[in-house]
Amino acid sequence: MKCQKCQKQATFHITDLTGDELLALHLCPDCAKQYLKTDETPSEGPMTNALQKQLKPLEQAAEDLRELDSKVCPICGISFFEFRQAGRLGCPHDYVFFQAELEPLLINVHGQNHHVGKQPKRGVRDTESQTELIRLRREMKEVVEQEDYERATEIRDQIRSIEEGQQSG
Amino acid sequence: MVDGNLEADIVIGSRIRLARNIAGLPFVDHATSDQTAHIEKVIMHEAESLSDPTIVFYDLAGLEELERQFVLDLERVSRAVLRKDQDLSSQPKASLLSEPVVSELSVQVNEEDHLRFSVTRNDCDLLSAWELLDRTDDRISQNIDFAFDSQRGFLTACPANLGTGLKASVMVHLPALAQTRQTEKVFRTLHKHGINVRGLFNDEASGNFFRVSNQLTLGLTESDLITKVLDAIPVINRFECKAREFVLDNNRDALRRDVQVAYENLGRVDVDQVREIEWANTLRELSLVRLGVALEMLDMSKASQIQSMFESVQLKKRLDSAIADENYQLAAELRDRIREIGEGGQS
Numbered sequence: 001m002k003c004q005k006c007q008k009q010a011t012f013h014i015t016d017l018t019g020d021e022l023l024a025l026h027l028c029p030d031c032a033k034q035y036l037k038t039d040e041t042p043s044e045g046p047m048t049n050a051l052q053k054q055l056k057p058l059e060q061a062a063e064d065l066r067e068l069d070s071k072v073c074p075i076c077g078i079s080f081f082e083f084r085q086a087g088r089l090g091c092p093h094d095y096v097f098f099q100a101e102l103e104p105l106l107i108n109v110h111g112q113n114h115h116v117g118k119q120p121k122r123g124v125r126d127t128e129s130q131t132e133l134i135r136l137r138r139e140m141k142e143v144v145e146q147e148d149y150e151r152a153t154e155i156r157d158q159i160r161s162i163e164e165g166q167q168s169g
Numbered sequence: 170m171v172d173g174n175l176e177a178d179i180v181i182g183s184r185i186r187l188a189r190n191i192a193g194l195p196f197v198d199h200a201t202s203d204q205t206a207h208i209e210k211v212i213m214h215e216a217e218s219l220s221d222p223t224i225v226f227y228d229l230a231g232l233e234e235l236e237r238q239f240v241l242d243l244e245r246v247s248r249a250v251l252r253k254d255q256d257l258s259s260q261p262k263a264s265l266l267s268e269p270v271v272s273e274l275s276v277q278v279n280e281e282d283h284l285r286f287s288v289t290r291n292d293c294d295l296l297s298a299w300e301l302l303d304r305t306d307d308r309i310s311q312n313i314d315f316a317f318d319s320q321r322g323f324l325t326a327c328p329a330n331l332g333t334g335l336k337a338s339v340m341v342h343l344p345a346l347a348q349t350r351q352t353e354k355v356f357r358t359l360h361k362h363g364i365n366v367r368g369l370f371n372d373e374a375s376g377n378f379f380r381v382s383n384q385l386t387l388g389l390t391e392s393d394l395i396t397k398v399l400d401a402i403p404v405i406n407r408f409e410c411k412a413r414e415f416v417l418d419n420n421r422d423a424l425r426r427d428v429q430v431a432y433e434n435l436g437r438v439d440v441d442q443v444r445e446i447e448w449a450n451t452l453r454e455l456s457l458v459r460l461g462v463a464l465e466m467l468d469m470s471k472a473s474q475i476q477s478m479f480e481s482v483q484l485k486k487r488l489d490s491a492i493a494d495e496n497y498q499l500a501a502e503l504r505d506r507i508r509e510i511g512e513g514g515q516s
Contacts, residue, residue, distance in 0.1 A: 120310050
């Protein structure tokens with residue numbers, strides 16, 4: 001079994017109590033040490049903490065990190081490096097695109113990865129068309145900057161048709 | 170849940186906020202100015218349709234200086250926004266002593282997330298605050314699609330807010346724990362149970378005030394997250410009470426003297442002296458007076474008087490900087506508000 005926080009072999013199997021829930025963690029020795037240590041040092045914030053925890057073993061493998069950092073979301077154009085720097089994502093699709101990288105982070109911060117709280121009153125819309133809207137709006141900005149107004153017209157119509165589809169749906 | 174005044178001795182106020190983003194748009198940091206303008210338009214339109222007079226909107230750019238400072242003081246605006254705003258970066262004196270008297274709903278557009286709205290109260294009835302917030306969320310979302318995923322919940326710019334997007338916090342005053350240097354120990358224990366405790370202000374002198382909040386936002390229901398925070402308050406209160414007993418047993422006379430001096434100093438504070446006031450010292454004195462009332466060392470029946478004292482001291486501090494900036498229009502507004510509070514306190 002692989003470590004939940006890096007790609008090493010998991011040799012530590014920790015069961016932690018978060019609230020009323022039991023949380024099972026499978027970690028390599030380095031990450032286990034980090035995990036157990038953090039309870040002792042509540043520092044600036046859970047995000048910073050978790051990011052550091054997650055990225056520490058990665059720093060040892062500079063090449064892996066470079067590869068990871070250069071991964072760019074095709075929808076909003078944010079790289080994983082930018083996310084690491086700012087601690088903020090670029091668009092909702094990043095949760096899908098960086099899923100593998102974010103998974104251990106979510107486990108670290110929240111101890112869980114599944115939402116059980118309230119749902120929006122309106123039914124949840126088709127996420128694919130939402131993602132397409134973000135991509136089209138970004139492309140629109142680029143082509144306008146390049147003064148390619150013919151392409152901009154096409155994109156505008158595509159955006160309108162998706163928006164109309166959503167309103168009527 | 171809160172029985173008697175025990176918790177009231179340590180609780181200053183509470184707040185719940187929800188973070189939401191509109192589907193089909195990038196998060197604020199990566200949105201174009203057209204997109205942020207669009208977001209603002211959409212949210213304002215929905216909010217107006219609520220026709221709820223208790224909703225207060227904070228459009229930072231459009232706020233008068235006084236209002237803006239007031240908003241900042243209530244820490245409804247994060248440090249990140251402070252940095253973006255050149256005018257304010259020179260004096261980041263956010264503080265949170267004067268909570269609004271009634272529960273109050275506020276809405277922020279285009280901060281870290283497209284929409285953040287919160288309810289602030291001057292007690293710790295977070296469940297009532299949640300009812301109002303939940304209802305408002307339902308109403309706003311009638312016509313807006315929020316970015317939501319059935320597994321991940323509400324999608325937020327920062328993964329630390331993912332899921333419910335809910336942050337429930339109680340502001341507490343823990344002078345005896347701080348004095349006996351036990352805060353670290355207590356907070357570490359709470360941290361293991363998903364409760365985050367941080368200093369309310371950044372400077373060291375105000376180390377007696379803290380914010381207790383839920384650390385995680387995903388994997389629990391909204392009411393479970395709130396209950397978790399509420400359950401921590403009596404625990405913290407017990408520790409603080411024990412520490413107070415210890416301080417009283419060992420240091421009663423010195424404490425009584427300090428409380429009396431602080432009370433007299435604060436009572437002397439008036440507009441003419443405002444320049445002499447040192448903020449850190451004032452905070453320390455306010456903390457002592459609050460403690461003195463709790464320990465019945467001071468003959469002051471209503472904690473509300475301290476509340477107004479807190480507020481007027483804060484206003485006087487602002488008056489000081491308004492005068493320094495030669496902004497006499499603002500100074501006049503502040504003067505009138507300070508007088509209002511003074512009159513209210515005497516009646």
